Amino acid sequence: MFMINKGLISLRLGTFLFFILGPLLFFMPAEAGIVMRLMAVNPADSEQTVSMKTYLPLEVKPEDIIYKGDLEVTYDTQQGSYYVYGDYVLKPKEVLEKEIEIKDVWVIDTSLITTIRQEAKELLKSFKKTSYFERATSLYDGIDKKLTEVEAMQAASSANPGYKISSYRNSISILNSAKADLLAGKTLLSEVAPRGLASFTWKIIVFIIIFLGVLGLSFFFIWQRQSKIEAEQKPQE
Numbered sequence: 001m002f003m004i005n006k007g008l009i010s011l012r013l014g015t016f017l018f019f020i021l022g023p024l025l026f027f028m029p030a031e032a033g034i035v036m037r038l039m040a041v042n043p044a045d046s047e048q049t050v051s052m053k054t055y056l057p058l059e060v061k062p063e064d065i066i067y068k069g070d071l072e073v074t075y076d077t078q079q080g081s082y083y084v085y086g087d088y089v090l091k092p093k094e095v096l097e098k099e100i101e102i103k104d105v106w107v108i109d110t111s112l113i114t115t116i117r118q119e120a121k122e123l124l125k126s127f128k129k130t131s132y133f134e135r136a137t138s139l140y141d142g143i144d145k146k147l148t149e150v151e152a153m154q155a156a157s158s159a160n161p162g163y164k165i166s167s168y169r170n171s172i173s174i175l176n177s178a179k180a181d182l183l184a185g186k187t188l189l190s191e192v193a194p195r196g197l198a199s200f201t202w203k204i205i206v207f208i209i210i211f212l213g214v215l216g217l218s219f220f221f222i223w224q225r226q227s228k229i230e231a232e233q234k235p236q237e
Contacts, residue, residue: 033066034161036100042090052098053085057165059105067101106168108154108175113147116178120144123185130192139185146178 040050052071058081062073071084088096120143127136150171157164 033101033103036102038084038098038100040088040090040096040098042092042094042096045092047089047091050088050090050096051085052088052096053083055079055081055083056100056102057081059165059168060102064103064105065100066103067099069098069100071098071100104164106164107157108150108168108171110151110154113150113175116175116182117144117147120182120185123182123189126189127192132188132192136185136188139181143178143181143185146174146181150174150178 036054036056038052038054040052042048042050055076056073060082062082065073068084071086073082073084075082084100086098090096120140124133124136124140127133130136153167153171153174157167
């Protein structure tokens, strides 16, 4: 026969509800940055020590934190991100709220987009007199399209931090793809350039050979003429 301790069930149920309800995390926009609001709830009928722990977005570093109150910041090597934590004693039914303000790091610098686009244009010019110009044009159009998409996503960035972070990560992925295309174009150019250089080198060599030939022939005629003059000037015996 089994005996059921209702008090124990109630305590365990309260602890279980705590792990469901707290800590909760909310993102809120702010003038200086983005506020992460944490909330922990103790639904039990007894006082409990609450361990509040929340992971920060992967892009956030300690120097990006504007305000964290009495929360501590630590790095998790397994998760590859920082987290904030703190231990607090909560009274029965007590709700605890904490705020963390962080910089808005989910913005792509427009100068980076401009630089990539300019490099792509210069690369396209380098292919102009090669048989790969059509292929390079297609590559450039793809890069420009991706950069335009990133610009549009950045311009349409929502005040909703959750959407903003998601949009930023998608933009980074597209931007990296554009960088990979640019690198592929530079690699192709490095394969094409030596051929043009070799052709130019052979032209230089042929020119030098012809020049030396003409110079040698000139010296021959000069020598022959000089010999004739010396022979004419030599007194006859």
